[in-house]
Each structure stands twice: as C-alpha cells, then as structure tokens.
Amino acid sequence: MRTQTRRAPDLPSMAADGSPTSSLGPPLPREFYGRPTLEVARELIGKVLVHVSPSGTTAGAIVEVEAYIGETDAACHAASGFTGRNAPLYGPPGQAYVYLNYGMHYLVNAVTEPEGMPAAVLLRAVEPIQGCHLMQQRRKRTSSGEQDLCRGPGNLTRAFGVSLSHNRCDLTGNRLFITDWGFTRSTHWTPRIGIRVAARRRWRCLASDSPAVSR
C-alpha cells in the first residue's frame, strides 16, 4: 500500500501561554485511537512521539509500527483472554500499554479500538527530532549517527526514558503523548517481525524512505 509523500511546511509555533506542552502541539484526541487498529497504525506514521520527563523532553517522528488486534490474533497479548498484564488492552483507547520483554526491554503500545476490544499499535522506531543528546545519554552512547538511536522497540523506549511507570499513561495528557506536526510520509506494509506466531500477517507499517526503521 502506498500513500502520497509530502513534507511538513513548518514546526508548530510557540503557544501564547508559552507552556512546554502546548509548544509541542496538542496531543492527538482519544477519538484518533478509538478506531480500527490498521487505520490508526498507518496514520501514526509521521506523527511525533513526545516524552516530557524531569531530565528533559525527547521527540521523534514515528516511522515503524506494528498492529496487534484482538483475541484471535495469536501474537497479541490478549490471545489467551483477559489477564492482569494485558488489562490495558481492554481499556479505553489512547492509553499506553507498556510491558517488559525478555527481562530487559520495555515495549510501548498505543491502545486502539473502542473500549473492550483488546488491540494496540506497537511503536517500533522513530526518527529523533528533539532531545538527541538526552537520547544518547540514555542509550549510553557517546557519538555516531542519530538514525539508530530509536531503531527497534527496546531501543526506542530506552532512548525516550519510557518504562513500566508509563503503563496505562494517558496518551492524551501532557507527559507521554503523540502529536501532529504535519509530516506526511510514504508508507508500506510488511509482515510483522520478531514474533513466532501469526508472523505472516502484513500488519507492520513503515515509512518507506526512512533510514531509522529496523532491517
């Protein structure tokens, strides 16, 4: 699947009240998330993920996501029904579902679909825009390129400082949120990667021309 390519005209202007959140643009509303997951997944490409933390603000353009949809999706955490861990998937859309994978990587999802339908979009890679130095620090790297700072879901959360404390975080709030800076990217779909079941579904969406997606 292909979409048009267009670049954003400019960055959002500073808000009248000068508040940091406002200057980064308003969070996407809950209605954005409460829709079919594949629509949300594709429209998340090019949107800007923002984390406002005590140590600083990081932001980057989302360039790679995967959809996990419902109890019939064997790769979705809800495949075996409701549990304590996957409860956020059943909750209202527009919340973060964060969990620990392989004992060391935090992975962050945006919960989608109307409440009660367990589904989410996994954020897999972003192109760093703001707070690159902070990302380098969190990744414990000193120099080199920026395009691999947030490549891969585990690297992304590490660079952004996202951890289990962000589970159930409201993505329409001002701490961890996604906003629209007007970027439009050419996208395409591929099979999901890194999973052992239901890997054939083409539910991985990428920005076609991004140097920051995983291989």
Next chain:
DNA sequence: CGTTCGATGCACT
C-alpha cells in the same frame, strides 16, 4: 512456589 518463555538487542563468529 517453581518452571517456562517471550512483540529484543548486542557482542560475538
């Protein structure tokens, strides 16, 4: 309570 294992990343070869 013990065992299994996963939507990974990185250092190796």
Next chain:
DNA sequence: GTGCATCGAACGT
C-alpha cells in the same frame, strides 16, 4: 548466523 543477558506474567503443580 549463533548465544546470551535477564525478569515478570502466566500457568501448572
């Protein structure tokens, strides 16, 4: 391409 670090949820005693 292979091995491994590392931990909490889920599930079976």
